[in-house]
Amino acid sequence: MTLKALGKPLFCEALRRIISTLANKNEELQNFLGTVDRTIIGLQDESCKVTSELELEMEKLSSALEEKGVELREAIVEETQRKKLELQKQLSDGKFALLSCEELLEFANQTLSISNEEEFLKAAKEIKERVTMAPAFRLTTRPAVSESMAKYSVDFSMERSALQRLHFLLVPKAPEIDISSCIVCDNIISFTWQPSNDAACATSRPTECYDVEYQKTDVNGWQKPAGETPWEKICDITDTKVTISGLKFDTCFTVVRVRAKNKMAAGEFSEPVTIETRAYNFSFDATTAHVDLKVQGDTVTWEPQGVKSHDPRLKGKENKSSRSATPSPNKTAAIRAGRDRFSGESYTVLGDQDMIGGCHYWEVRPLADWKSLTVGVAYRASLGRFDQLGKSSGSWCLHASQWLQSSLAAKHNNRSKALDFLIPQRIGICCDYDNGDLLFIDIDRLRLLHSFKAKFNQPLVPAFTVWYGGVSIATGLQVPSFMENFLSRTQSLTNLLQ
Numbered sequence: 001m002t003l004k005a006l007g008k009p010l011f012c013e014a015l016r017r018i019i020s021t022l023a024n025k026n027e028e029l030q031n032f033l034g035t036v037d038r039t040i041i042g043l044q045d046e047s048c049k050v051t052s053e054l055e056l057e058m059e060k061l062s063s064a065l066e067e068k069g070v071e072l073r074e075a076i077v078e079e080t081q082r083k084k085l086e087l088q089k090q091l092s093d094g095k096f097a098l099l100s101c102e103e104l105l106e107f108a109n110q111t112l113s114i115s116n117e118e119e120f121l122k123a124a125k126e127i128k129e130r131v132t133m134a135p136a137f138r139l140t141t142r143p144a145v146s147e148s149m150a151k152y153s154v155d156f157s158m159e160r161s162a163l164q165r166l167h168f169l170l171v172p173k174a175p176e177i178d179i180s181s182c183i184v185c186d187n188i189i190s191f192t193w194q195p196s197n198d199a200a201c202a203t204s205r206p207t208e209c210y211d212v213e214y215q216k217t218d219v220n221g222w223q224k225p226a227g228e229t230p231w232e233k234i235c236d237i238t239d240t241k242v243t244i245s246g247l248k249f250d251t252c253f254t255v256v257r258v259r260a261k262n263k264m265a266a267g268e269f270s271e272p273v274t275i276e277t278r279a280y281n282f283s284f285d286a287t288t289a290h291v292d293l294k295v296q297g298d299t300v301t302w303e304p305q306g307v308k309s310h311d312p313r314l315k316g317k318e319n320k321s322s323r324s325a326t327p328s329p330n331k332t333a334a335i336r337a338g339r340d341r342f343s344g345e346s347y348t349v350l351g352d353q354d355m356i357g358g359c360h361y362w363e364v365r366p367l368a369d370w371k372s373l374t375v376g377v378a379y380r381a382s383l384g385r386f387d388q389l390g391k392s393s394g395s396w397c398l399h400a401s402q403w404l405q406s407s408l409a410a411k412h413n414n415r416s417k418a419l420d421f422l423i424p425q426r427i428g429i430c431c432d433y434d435n436g437d438l439l440f441i442d443i444d445r446l447r448l449l450h451s452f453k454a455k456f457n458q459p460l461v462p463a464f465t466v467w468y469g470g471v472s473i474a475t476g477l478q479v480p481s482f483m484e485n486f487l488s489r490t491q492s493l494t495n496l497l498q
Helices: 003-112 117-133 157-164 199-204 312-317 320-324 329-336 483-490
Strands: 176-185 188-194 209-217 232-237 241-244 253-261 273-276 293-296 299-302 348-351 359-366 372-379 395-401 407-412 415-418 427-432 437-442 447-453 460-467 470-474
Touching: 003 117, 176 253, 176 273, 188 253, 188 273, 209 241, 232 241, 293 348, 299 460, 372 427, 372 437, 395 447, 395 460, 407 447, 427 483, 437 483, 447 483, 460 470
Parallel strands: none
Antiparallel strands: 176 188, 188 241, 209 232, 209 253, 253 273, 293 299, 299 470, 348 460, 359 427, 359 470, 372 395, 372 460, 395 407, 407 415, 427 437, 437 447
């Protein structure tokens, strides 16, 4: 094979690459030209839109000015009419007084020509009486109103100056979040911001409202992660501060940002600020749950697998044929349960996050129609499949029962202490691992139900036992501020059950 024959395939391949490159560039240029054309059309449309808006605003301004002119003209007419009526009344009264005065003057001149003394005295007396009652002497000779209309003089110099400063509305600049004002407490985030001090925006039009957005993340220092979670929004805030409540702190950080809006549009967002929102967040570990417990999200319910005779307390409610058809509960549990699941009468499930230090908090709510429940903490490794909470040295718990009668008790190491409290509807559990404090709080009444003092030396997990009914948990909660009072009380106490 000759060199010339070898070169042709290479040249063909190179030519194909050149053609492909030219085709791509041709497509790129066509797309670019299409983009420019669309931009020109869009620019023209936007220009027409802005012009129309300007004309509309000018018409509104002209209309407002005309309305104000009509109002001012009517005020001038009303004031002129009022003054004119008062002056016309004075003019009428003056003419009447003048006529009366002239008649009296003529009568007085005639009296002077009377020669009879008796008639003269009588006429003089009449003149005196008429002078006393004459309207000419009771009428003021000063105009009731002045001809001046000075108080209706108008001065539009300020308005004229404002109109001369009229310019297009600018998009507001990004505000600046005051980092020192960021407060995180009781699963609430609050912060303030400063509006932009840009002079042009300040003279253009004041900001009408703000939009706040926040996003949860486990990254310290905001960056756009892959598969970015959506921003939560709070819109149309008229103040320069916000409080975000009802949060679940299931990430280590929360990123917040804010933007200003005016009549025209919303501006750019401020620089994001990352706020630490660390809290204890866990779920039920379904792999540990007894087969008769159903874990679904943040709830666990007792749902026997086909028969109620798994629990001897319910056997009396079963008919004989049902009992005879029921396999041994221990055998059934052993068949269906995994190696890590609780079995027998230990209707237990554990949390999936260990506690090895720090202070942690979560809450438990009994669901409707529950009969018996136990909540607390345990060493995961210390519990066997058939162990019940509170009966070992590695578990501390609060037990509540509505079976036959209501009761509440604290349990640890197979010892129980009855508690003289009503069973709460919401139980707060606080575990201060480092100081060895475990507290159970009636949240609705903010009352300490019981506290344990221990020296924790293994990883702890939340633990739950449910028989009939169920419970729900609230996690991702910070240690509430009110817990400081309860924790301070227990620092010097040693519980009798230890």
